[in-house]
Amino acid sequence: MYLKMFHRLLPVGRRFLRRLGGIFKYIFDYKIILFSLLYIIINICVIFLLRNIFRTSSIGWLFPIAFLILFVLVHFFQKKQQGKFLEHEKRGKGRREGVVKFFVLLKCILLASLCSLCRNLPIISNEAMLFKNRESFTQSSTSIKVYISEETEERHSNILLTVRLLEDLEMDGKILPKSSTKLLLKLPNFYSFGIGQVCQVEGYLTLPENFDDFNYERYLANKKIFFLMDNPKIFCKKLSEERKGNFLRNFLVDFKMKMVGYVDEVLNEPQSSLLVGILFGQKRLFSTVFDDATRLSGVSHIISASGYNVTILTIAINKLLFFLPKRAKVIVGLIVIWLYCILSGLSTSIVRATIMGSVSMVAMLLGRNTSIHLSIPFVSFLFVLLNPTAVTDVGFLLSVSALLGLVYLLPILTSFREKIFKKAVFLDEYVLPTLSCTLATLPVLILTFKTFTIWSVLVNAIILPIVESTMLFGFLAILFYILFKPFSYILFSVINVQLKCFEMIVMFVKNLGFGQFEIESKYVIPFALLLILCFVVVTIYFYPLENEKYNYYLKDT
Template sequence: MIANHKSEIPVVILLLPFLLGTGVGINFNLAIYLVPLAIGFASLLILFLLLNFYYNRFKVYKKRWLGGVLIHLLLLLAGWIAVINNNELNGTGHFSKQPAQRLIVRINTEPQLKNGLIRFTATVIANINQNQAVPTTGTLLIAIKDSVAIKLTYGDELLIPGKYSPIDPPFNPAEFNYKKYLAHQNVYYQEFLYPGQYRLVQSNTGNPFISQALSLRRQMVQRLKQQLRDPNAIAVASTLILGYKADLSDDVLQAYSKTGTIHVLSVSGAHVAIIWALLAFILSFLDRWRHGRLIRAVIIIPVIWYYAMLTGFSPAVCRAAVMISTVIIGKTYNRYINNLNILAISAFILLLYNPLLITDVGFQLSYLAVAGLVILQPVVYAWFTFKNQWIDKLWVLCSVSVAAQVITFPLSAFYFHQFPVYFLFSNLFIVIPTAVIMYSGIFYLLLPQIPYISACLAWLLEKTILLMNYVLAWVEHLPFASISKIWLTTTEYLLLYAIIICVFYFLYDKRAWLLRTGLILMLLFTFSIGVKRYRSYNTNSIAFLNLRKNSGIVFKNGNRAIVISNLADTDKNYNYSIRPYLDSCKVSDVALYQPDQEIRSAFLQKQDNFIQFRNQSISIINNGDIDTTSTIKQKTDYLYITGNPKIPLAIINKNHEYHTIIIDATNTPKTIQLIVDQARYLHANYVVLKRNKSFIAASN
């Protein structure tokens, strides 16, 4: 299954403690740990060397396990130290360590236009104070609202104000943690710029190889646009062949995601393998020469890595490039290397370069998928035997899809909260179209413009993409095409992996204890899901959400919810901040109302600006309220201030008797500060939502 003996996969065994060390380092990555860790590493290394030099004197052969323990501890500490060293905030020269009037930054990624903003990351190379430049390090996320900025490219140096700010954490429950995502890329600060706030200082100062590759990619994207007419076809071709994703529409992404074929839109090992197969076929004549294999390897390996650079050095492409390079070298010198060892070697190389790659979802899914193919595919393939060679070949493809989907399901469900039901059909269908797209696209881009031939290749490329998009969109809209709202805890997805290991190991080894263990783990998993669902169905709550420029309150009553917000359910902010919370709460029945609508339901009534939800009530104060005093005080639990009203809190207190003031994010900073000052003076409880987490109140 994996290997007959662990000696066949030594690199895999050694990789495990290193991975554990990087995992520990990600959670404990402060610079204060570096010195004691370095001392510990040096001490263990000296001890290991002494034991090897005086092997017989200390009779180490009687304690063979000692050397293994020391090696594993050294690798664990090495992984931990690598993460700390990789953390840019631990550097004394990080730009955030000292204030700056202006910054000089160098663009280190290709700028992309999205939602009217030009976004890119940049290396801060100097802080400027009083016209004195001090060299610095660190990465800054920059967004520019200026149409002229579309001309900026990789390697350009800019002079910008030193008015950066920390990345915001997620403010609402179940919201995507963009702050954590960027932190794993060593990005901790961001800056928004408008016309006139930046100046181009110098161009083309980046790595010349990367600059040339990105320039070539832009030229190739433009060439695709010359003869392809459909925007979606151009976007898919650019993504699938060149790794350029800026033009992909949300509809296309959703179709591929819900059918379990999203991996096609990420240039990965399969794409690199197609390039390798094409080059190997073209250069096969070199095998007749004495040093033909070596010459072929010298040609293919640089081309593979140039393609990896051209497509943006994604983790999946880097993994494939390292693996294929290792395989080519092994075949050149007639060496056999276990596939799992090759996989582990590529992981070691990439993690030594950047240990934070382990946090990348693409990295995790890519390595899991390949490991699943190596380990599980033979087990799945052995389930059925077919004498017909064509049916057998079809079953091989099915076993590959099943193995990859099974091994990646817990992790993809943990991250993306859905499962594509028809993944087998979708993945079988795209095999031929993907190959046609890759080969026709490559020949179209590499060959010079030849009348009729270039037009035929472009026509074949576009029609194949449109056919693939059409079929996947059809599959997406089939009944029960995907199971959504899957929200797993870390414990639950680890239990799923333990169940998968036990079940497949049992099918391979037929040991009864594996089946019993798998059944016990499945019982624990089911129990955890059941308890979580029971708690959700028996919990009622009010969630005052932080939607920045928008208002939003969610009233959850078991598996039903009423949302009061000025957002439509098709708005991207609704899908980003509100829908994940509803899905994580297992809400199946959602009603959305505008703030000015009247509501009458079994558990909530709203009339004018007063809301009664079960045993709790809310009074809404907005910019439509006037500065008057009522003869009757309205008793309420929460006073919800929204829309930037201009009424003093002293007047509000004459009309309302409440327990807590909720100040939402639609109010201006000036209004919020005014209300907070008055609340403190009057000793009133208050909650400010702006730049703070949402406030959830139980109501059982």
């Protein structure tokens, strides 16, 4: 029996290994993919190592110089080995290619390590300096001039305000440079602030404390926040008197807040907060019961305008503009998602997701199958290069995983569908794209919310078609509210019904009382990694290839 099972599994193993070898061959052919992937992986390791090393000592630029010397030595050694191969042509071609690939890989690893060290060393050294001296700035009350750099985050008990320093802080003979840190202010929730508003704050600086197996200190450090102020005295100037920050972003956030006001005038809660959350990423308060319902249903990411929402909008545009030629559809889609990005106030997560969405659309416009496979790792590399801690940002991970789902999981699901149904327009347009995005983002959601629900895929598949039309109707309703109010009320009525359905679905799932599992912190990472491994194996084995028998990368592998 075991022998028969072995013989049945043998072709499966051969197919998988052949495809896996083809992937490595493809990556080595396109050095931009190899370097991008290596940099992202090595960057995580470098940040971890530097943070641990700086706790005990200061290495300065010793590591980058050592890696540069090592890179030069490897380069000269490679040239020497290539010269030997030219002198002895009788040596096997396979061995020569193997040695060349080894040196290429080694040089890419060294170069990626060198780039990552040079990029992260100033950041981690500044972080280490602050960790070393931060106790000096928490001994007595201080008064400092700041400006509000991010939108207010509402909580049930208070509001959180991220501010930047407008002056250096000196205390006990030590100086805290204004560019070295941001502050997080905790204030009563009856205050109202505007982005860019200049304020004078007085109070005690405190240090973040970790809680419930969550490294809150590291989470804030990744956002360049090293100090808190709890209920400080705050005196703010009017926005008309003085305003700091980026002029364009301030203007766009003001415009967004006007549109949020239009929604609040027409819709009641929680529908108004749901709509502005889906459209603009506005962080609004919901009841504890409804918060739990969205989390247990696996749809929390939908009401925060993450990168996932840009993917939803991209899918919706493709469906809505089905009658247009491919090129025109892509161009209109690019315009729409960038308008959405601008209207959302150019928030970091939306900008990042819009760029990722634009990459996939441009690849479609170029009409080359290889374009998307090259652009995803390269653009991800650029994001990590610009922001080394991007890999810890949920918005970035959702953007990348949703795009990967559309590119790699969707063709597999479509090929399975074709074996069962010849034509299934509803499945192709609504269910399968939604399902591919939901499955691909599942590991990220588990890592973030530490919850696994068996209803997640089903609920997302039901709700996302509603969300697609809600986003389109929402923008149209706001536009007509400005141009012709009576018609906007009709659109808002449709939106209200849709969001009522949203609310009913998530509350129904919550009231079922089963199918949701809280995952202990120690099992979250292994479980998420297991899911990722399953998706990778399935993608490698089942991803449909044209003329696989004659595929260049699958020959002799």
